[in-house]
Every structure is written in structure tokens, then in C-alpha cells.
Amino acid sequence: MIPSEIEETLEGGPTPEAVAGLALRKARAVARQAGAAVVLAADTVVVIDGMALGKPSSGEEARAMLVRLRGRQHEVMTGIAIVDGETGRAASATVVTRVLMASYSDGTIETYVASGAPFDKAGAYAIQDLEGALVDGVVGSYTNVVGLPVETTRRLLEGFGVVSERSGP
16 A cells, blocks of 8 residues: 555545545555556545535544534545546546434443444444444445445456456355
8 A cells, every 4th residue: 555645635625526525646656656556545534514524533533523423424536536547547436325323322422432432433433333333324335434435446457457257256
């Protein structure tokens, strides 16, 4: 893994196009360093009330995010980009999934924040944490909320000849 070292800003706000654009900027930055490699980059944002929630930098920020999300719907947007370092050819897409959060208690928030788990996650949560107790439902790609939308990533990689066939059942 090569960090892109770019400024991670959403040009034009938290839209699917802006998220895909950020992933593409990351992929192009890494492709300049990676030579003839095919580069995959992704970025995920949690969007509620038109505002992107990034990774919390403190316990207070994590608590505030979890309180804001509690019992409400939001979107998880993941931009994926592929760049061929040799040819410069690029493709990108954004997967948007609607997530309904559970009406978890203040005690659950405190326990979760104390565990340290929220600090490396956009929106201060992971769907699989606490055995799924933070989330009531998902409309769209579950793997998008876990971290990387597998179906779309596979389709993009196939377009670059990286994945040639499906494995497994």
C-alpha cells in the first residue's frame, strides 16, 4: 500500500461525483510513483444532512457523530478509482448505500468510544462492530458499508484485465 499524500478534500461537497473525484486524484498520485502498475484507490464518506462525517479526532467528536446518527438514516459513499500507470487510462465509480442506524443507548455509545474502535472510521462506526448492534438496516451494498464495495471494485478491475473470472460459488 502506497499513501497518496494528497489533500483529501471533496470538491463541490459530499456528492457521488466529488467522492469519485477524490478517489481518482488518489489513484493518479500513486500511479505517478508506481510505474507500470494498475492502481486501485478508494475513499469512503458518511453523509448525513448534506454533511460529510470523517474520522473523529477525539472522544467528544466520536460521541457527537454517534448521537447525530442514532436512529436516523444516512448514506455511505465510496469512490473507487483504477488508473493504469503505464497508459494513464482511468475509470472510477461511486457506490452509495443507505444505512438506518439503531436507536442505541448512551451507554452503548460510551462503551464503544471507550473501546477506541470509532477513531479510524468515517462516521465513527463500523457496521460489523458490536455484532452489528449499531445498525438496523442497509439498502444497497453491504460490502460498501464494511469498507469496499466488492461488486463494483471487481467490475472496474475486470475492465483493466486484473480480475478475469469470478472465484467461488
